[in-house]
Amino acid sequence: MTDSTTLGLVGGLLQAVVIVAGAPLLVGLMRQVRARMEGRVGAGITQPWRDLRKQFRKEPITPRGTSEVFRAAPVAMVAITLVVAAIAPFVTAASPLPGVADLFVVVALLATGTVAIALAGIDTGTAFGGMGASRETTILALVEPTALVAIFALSVRAGSTNLSAIVDSTLAEPSAVLSPAALLAAAALVLVIVAETGRLPVDNPATHLELTMVHEAMVLEYAGPDLALIELGSAMRSAVYLGLLANLFVPWGIATEAGVLALLVGVVAFVVKVGVLGAALAAAEVFLAKVRLFRVPELLAGSFLLALLAVTASYVLA
C-alpha cells in the first residue's frame, strides 16, 4: 500500500468520525453564539447532542399513509452526507476514493441528499410537506449551478475538477487566494452555503412559523429516531459545506503526508476553521432579517452572477 492510499484511508475515516461527532457541536456553537449576542444565556454547545440522545431513545413512529420513501429518506441523507464527509478534502488532501472526490460528484451527492428529504416531504401528503418540498426544490435548482460554477472557477487554476487537486494547487501557490477569481467565488459560495443549509436570510432555522419555513416544513412529520437522523444529517451538511469553503480557500494545516502529528494538526486546523466560520455566520445572522421568499431568487441570481464573473476572471485575468 502506498503512502497516499494509507493517508487517504486513515484520513478519510478520521474526518468522517470528526464530522459526525463534531457536527452537532457546530450547531450548538452557532446557537450559543447567537444566544450570547442576543443577550440570552444559551443552552450550551452540547445541547444538540443531548437532544439527539433523547430522540434516539424514543419509539420509532411514522404517520399513517406514508410509504417506504418516508422511512428511507433520513437514512439516505445521512449515508450520502457521510460519503461526502469521508471523501472530500477536510482533514487530509488525499482521499480514500480519489476518483470520487470530484467537484461534480460531491455537489451532486449533496443535492441528492436534499432531494431525498424533499421526496419524504411530498410523501407525507400534508400541505406543509408539499409546500416545503416545493420551496426547497426551487432554491436547490437555483443554488446548484452557482455551486458548480463557483468551484469550477477554482478548478481552472488547478487544471482539474478534483477537489484534492484544487486544494494542492492552492497550497502550492498561496498568493492565488487573493486573486479576484478566488474572492468572487468565495462570496458566491458563502451565499450558496447560506441557502443550502437553510440559514438566514433565506430560511430561519429557529422558527416553525408555517408561512415562512422551508426546511422545517418538510420534516414536520418526523419524530423520534428518524427526526434525530434528519437533524444529525442537517448538522453534518452544515459542517461539510463550511469545511469545503474553508479548505478550498484557506487550505493551510491540511495533512499532506501520513503521520500522527500531521493528521492531528489536520484535525485541529479543520475544527478551528469550521468553528470560526460557523461562529462568524451565526454572528452575522443576528443582524439579518429573513428576506421574502420571492426575493430569494434575486439573491441567488446575484450569487450566480458572482460565480460566473469568477470563472470569467479566472480565464481572462490569469
Added chain:
Amino acid sequence: MSDTAYVQLLNLTAGAVLLCAVLVLWRRELAVIIRLFAAQGVALAALIAVLAWHEGSPELAVLAAGVAVLRAGVLPAVLRRALGTAREGTEPVREVRPVVNVAASLLAAALLTLLAFAVSRPIVELAPSPATQAVPIGMAVVLIGFFVLVTRRRAVSHLVGFLLMDNGITAVGFLTTAGIGLIVEVGVALDVLLALLVLQVLTGRMREAFGNTDLDELRELHD
C-alpha cells in the same frame, strides 16, 4: 514593487471596480447605490495608483488623488444632495419597480460582461500586458452603466448609470494608454462634474413640477 504583486493588485482593484458596478444593479435603496458608486470611485483611484506605482510616474499619482477626490467625494456628495431634497417629499427612496426585474438584470449583467470580454479581445491582443488584460472589465462597467441608464426609473439611478459609464471609460483610458495627460483628464473631470450639476438642477426642477422623479411620467411634450 515586484511583478506578481503588481499584477495581483491590478487585478484586485479592477475586480473591485466591476463588483461595485454589479452591486449597483443588485441593490434597490438609492442611498446604498450612491455609497456603492463612491466605493467604485475609491477602487478606480486605487487602480490608477497601482498603475502610477508601477510606472513610477508622479503625474499619474496626482491623477489618482484627483480621481479619488472627484469620484469618491464630490460626485457622491452632489448625488446625495439630489437625494436629500427627495427625502423631504413623499417620494419613495428606493428603486421600486425597475423596467427589468433585479434577478433578470443580474443575469443580463452576466451576459454583458461576457460580451465585453468578447468584443475587447482584439484590443487585448494588440499589446498583451497585465494592464490591457483588465480592459474588458472597464468595457463591462461601461455596458452595465448603460444598462442601468436604460432600465431604471428614478432620476438618481439614471445619474449613477451615467457616472458608471464614465468610470468605465476612465478605467479603459488609463489601462490602455497609462494616462492621457493631466490637462485632458482635468478637462474631462470638470465636464462630468458640470454635466452632473446640470442634471441635478434638472432633477430638482422635475420634482417641483411633477412631485416626483419617475422618468416614465415624461411621455408628452408641452409648449
